[in-house]
Amino acid sequence: MTLLVATAIALVKLPGLFSAVMLTGIYSLLSAALFVLLDAVDVAFTEAAVGAGITTVLMLGTLSLLGVSTSDHEPIQMQPIPLIVVVITGAALIFATQDMPAFGDPDAPAHRHVAPRYLNESATEVGLPNVVTSVLASYRGYDTLGEVAVIFTAGVGVMLLLGRRRRAPRGDQDEK
Amino acid sequence: MNWLIHYNYWIVIVLMMIGLYLVIARANLVRKVIGLNIFQTSVFILFISIGASRGASAPILAEGIQSYANPLPHVLILTAIVVGVATTALALALIVRIHEEYGSIDDSSIHDQDDEP
Numbered sequence: 001m002t003l004l005v006a007t008a009i010a011l012v013k014l015p016g017l018f019s020a021v022m023l024t025g026i027y028s029l030l031s032a033a034l035f036v037l038l039d040a041v042d043v044a045f046t047e048a049a050v051g052a053g054i055t056t057v058l059m060l061g062t063l064s065l066l067g068v069s070t071s072d073h074e075p076i077q078m079q080p081i082p083l084i085v086v087v088i089t090g091a092a093l094i095f096a097t098q099d100m101p102a103f104g105d106p107d108a109p110a111h112r113h114v115a116p117r118y119l120n121e122s123a124t125e126v127g128l129p130n131v132v133t134s135v136l137a138s139y140r141g142y143d144t145l146g147e148v149a150v151i152f153t154a155g156v157g158v159m160l161l162l163g164r165r166r167r168a169p170r171g172d173q174d175e176k
Numbered sequence: 177m178n179w180l181i182h183y184n185y186w187i188v189i190v191l192m193m194i195g196l197y198l199v200i201a202r203a204n205l206v207r208k209v210i211g212l213n214i215f216q217t218s219v220f221i222l223f224i225s226i227g228a229s230r231g232a233s234a235p236i237l238a239e240g241i242q243s244y245a246n247p248l249p250h251v252l253i254l255t256a257i258v259v260g261v262a263t264t265a266l267a268l269a270l271i272v273r274i275h276e277e278y279g280s281i282d283d284s285s286i287h288d289q290d291d292e293p
Binding site: 005009017020021024027028031034035038039040041042043046047050051054055058059061062063065066079082083085086087089090093094097098100102103105106108110111114115118119122123129130131132135136140143144146147150151153154155157158161162 | 181182183184185186187189190191192193194196197200201204206207209210213214217220221224225226227228229230231232233234235236237238243244245246247248249250251252253254255257258259260261262263264265266268269270271272273275281
C-alpha cells in the first residue's frame, strides 16, 4: 500500500504527460495486486484488464490525437491554496475514521446484513460456486443492467463528440 | 498494534487527497482526468477494505472453508470499475474536442481565449 502512495506522489511531481500516463498504468496494476491481497480476486481481474489495460490505451490514444503540442512541461510546484484545502479535508476524513470498525473485523456491520444470506443460500438458490458471479448476475441483476445503460450512453457520447468531422479511428473507445 | 487498525483507511484517504489535489491544482486537463482516476481507485480500495475480513478467503464456495470475504462490495466495485472506464473515455473525448476547438488543453489559456471576444 505504501508503494501505491509512492506511485501517486510521483504522479503529482512528474513532468511530461507521457510518463504520467504510463505511471497510471503501473498504479492500476499495483492496486490490482492489493485487491488480490484483500481476497477480492474478481475485482483484481477486472482492475488489471480494464483499469490497467483499457484506460492506459485510451489515454495513449488521446495523447496521440492531441499531437506534439501536449508535451507539456508546466512548472511543477506546489500551489499553496489547493494544498491547504486538501490537507484540511484529509485531516477531517482521518478524524472520521476513528468511528470506523477495525479493519478486518468479522463482526463489522457490513458483514451482518445481506452478505451471510448470499454466502449461505446462493449455492442452492443460484447454483454457482462463485458468489460474486451469482450476486452480480442474479441478486443485483438490475445494477448490471444499469451499468450496460451507462456504457451505452458513454459510447454514444464518444461517437457524437468525435465522429462528426473525423469518420475514422475511435473504434476502441466505444467498446467499453 | 492497536493504533494501526485503521491503516487501510488512512492510505485510502491519502490517495483520495492526492487525486483531489491533482484535480484542483493542475491546469492540464489530461492530468485532471488522471487525478480523477486516482480518486476513483481510492474509493474502490475503501469498499474492498470494508469487505475484507480477518482469516477469510475469496468468496468462492468450496469444501472446508469456514469464512469468506463479503461478496457485496466486490460486486459493487466490479460495476464501478467498468463505469469508471466509460466516464474516462467520455472525458478524454471531450478533451480531444476542446483541443480541436481551442488548440490547447491548458485550463488558463482556454479561459483567456474565452475572455477575448
